[in-house]
Amino acid sequence: MAKFDSSKKHDFNLDEVLKSFQLCLSSENSLDLKEYLSAFHELCRFFKLTGKLFGFVAKDLESKIRAIEYHMDSINGEHYRTVQSMMAHEIANRTTHVKQPHASGTRMLLRLHHALEFILAFMRRIMQGDEHEKMSKLAWEVYKETLYHHHPNITHLVAAIAVYALPTKKHLIDVMCKHDFDKVMGLLGPVVDAGQPVYDCIQELFSSNNLLHIP
Numbered sequence: 001m002a003k004f005d006s007s008k009k010h011d012f013n014l015d016e017v018l019k020s021f022q023l024c025l026s027s028e029n030s031l032d033l034k035e036y037l038s039a040f041h042e043l044c045r046f047f048k049l050t051g052k053l054f055g056f057v058a059k060d061l062e063s064k065i066r067a068i069e070y071h072m073d074s075i076n077g078e079h080y081r082t083v084q085s086m087m088a089h090e091i092a093n094r095t096t097h098v099k100q101p102h103a104s105g106t107r108m109l110l111r112l113h114h115a116l117e118f119i120l121a122f123m124r125r126i127m128q129g130d131e132h133e134k135m136s137k138l139a140w141e142v143y144k145e146t147l148y149h150h151h152p153n154i155t156h157l158v159a160a161i162a163v164y165a166l167p168t169k170k171h172l173i174d175v176m177c178k179h180d181f182d183k184v185m186g187l188l189g190p191v192v193d194a195g196q197p198v199y200d201c202i203q204e205l206f207s208s209n210n211l212l213h214i215p
Helices: 014-024 033-049 055-072 083-092 105-127 135-145 153-164 169-176 181-208
Strands: none
Touching (some): 014 033, 014 181, 033 055, 083 181, 105 135, 105 181, 135 153, 169 181
């Protein structure tokens, strides 16, 4: 069973996530796709830095990010500057459900959207409770409320094993984050406040276009 490695201090930077979320959503509710993915690049680093513990999560998220970036760098890249323009382009071309050879940006975004629901809920829960609270129970409860509903049974088992090895809240933050415990706790609220409107806007786009259940 994988264990949480506390032998090395890491540099996950919550400040970078905050900046990207703040830049992602414009006053006209336009969602900048590059900034959205920038936030996820840093969030992926958090999961990757846990090593084998949550490495499977990082790989899954990175594959979704790369799939969207493929379209951003393609001859159709002009349509992939915002979430809205991406969806409009793929809806018009009836490619939202495409899996092969290159999965649609909309399909991959939905998977990242599910992950963001978990991440924001997890951050909210970290803001509460004692610093010595075990993250294993907290993470599993949040997972059951969010990502669990979108994963197959084998992933449920892998996730259960992974969260079991998580340490206390303070230990997790002290080892994983660039900033100290108090700084991170102070950043969590602003990150959630900046990330939730992004999540809500994307949720509405998927819902209004009847795309919440892309297989």
